[in-house]
Amino acid sequence: MDLRQLEYFVAVAEEQNFTRAAERVHISQSGVSAQIRQLERELGAELFDRSARTVTLTVAGKAALEHARSALAAAGAVGQAVGEVTNLIRGRLTVGMVVGCTLTPLFDALAAFHQAHPGVEISLVEDSSDRLIEKVRASTIDLALIGTATATPDGLDALTLISERLVAAVPAGHPLAQQRRVALRDLVAHPIVCMPRGTGIRTVFDQACAAQSLQPVIALQASAADAIADLAARGLAVAILSDSMAARYRDRLTAHIIDDVDKPAVLALIWKSAHSPGIRELLAFSRQAFIKPDPT
Numbered sequence: 001m002d003l004r005q006l007e008y009f010v011a012v013a014e015e016q017n018f019t020r021a022a023e024r025v026h027i028s029q030s031g032v033s034a035q036i037r038q039l040e041r042e043l044g045a046e047l048f049d050r051s052a053r054t055v056t057l058t059v060a061g062k063a064a065l066e067h068a069r070s071a072l073a074a075a076g077a078v079g080q081a082v083g084e085v086t087n088l089i090r091g092r093l094t095v096g097m098v099v100g101c102t103l104t105p106l107f108d109a110l111a112a113f114h115q116a117h118p119g120v121e122i123s124l125v126e127d128s129s130d131r132l133i134e135k136v137r138a139s140t141i142d143l144a145l146i147g148t149a150t151a152t153p154d155g156l157d158a159l160t161l162i163s164e165r166l167v168a169a170v171p172a173g174h175p176l177a178q179q180r181r182v183a184l185r186d187l188v189a190h191p192i193v194c195m196p197r198g199t200g201i202r203t204v205f206d207q208a209c210a211a212q213s214l215q216p217v218i219a220l221q222a223s224a225a226d227a228i229a230d231l232a233a234r235g236l237a238v239a240i241l242s243d244s245m246a247a248r249y250r251d252r253l254t255a256h257i258i259d260d261v262d263k264p265a266v267l268a269l270i271w272k273s274a275h276s277p278g279i280r281e282l283l284a285f286s287r288q289a290f291i292k293p294d295p296t
Helices: 003-015 018-025 029-043 059-089 104-116 129-137 200-211 225-233 243-247 277-290
Strands: 092-098 121-127 143-148 157-164 166-170 192-194 218-221 238-242 254-257 265-271
Touching: 003 018, 003 029, 003 059, 018 029, 092 129, 092 277, 104 121, 104 277, 121 129, 129 143, 129 265, 143 200, 143 277, 157 243, 157 277, 166 200, 166 225, 166 243, 192 200, 192 225, 200 238, 200 265, 225 238, 225 243, 238 243, 243 254, 265 277
Parallel strands: 092 121, 092 143, 192 218, 192 238
Antiparallel strands: 143 265, 157 265, 166 238, 166 254
């Protein structure tokens, strides 16, 4: 028994006619008949009643039909899986990343993906989160790491990697460094250094200020956390960062979670469709890279 015989058997069963089945599978009628006879000999039972003008299934044929269809479907799935891997090996993946973001686990995921699929050409582009979202929607890039105030932008799928509250970071001699708690109203009396519009941290901060009708002075803007921290450390402004960002500068900055900003800033991978085997593979590596080891 082989797949070709099962294909001919299903064709005759569905067409109820050997001639039409032969046309469907693109061989001669005699070829179809011969293969069906061979299949019947192997199974030890007749599959069709040929006594009338319309070919009908016997009891044995009815019992075999769904299994034959399942076998053909399984074989098709095998071919599709191999085809996807072939496309992946020769494919190209364009990944976007929000400007100024250094996220080591994502780089680990890209490295692991490249090692597993060295034939895939990976392109990395930087832009603002807003523009990256539009590029994913327009399918000009496949996947993007963005900073956002919402876990899933409309019309896209997302994998949240980091979700953290905002902090205000200041040098040791700053008045806010001595306070136990810091709220948005405490910040408006001081110049602010923050990321530019279109980033997740800035969006969360702006929305929180607008909700309280506050108008902070954004004196300085920088796309990189290092630059924001350096400016704050020199006493030029209060830095607005995420909790984990500020933790990297605890040797020179004191950070306070902003009490009345409950909404977190989110870093997420976004994509339009996971039909691409490349996207599915990179997402799998990304999930592995961001899984924290069990301390037990």
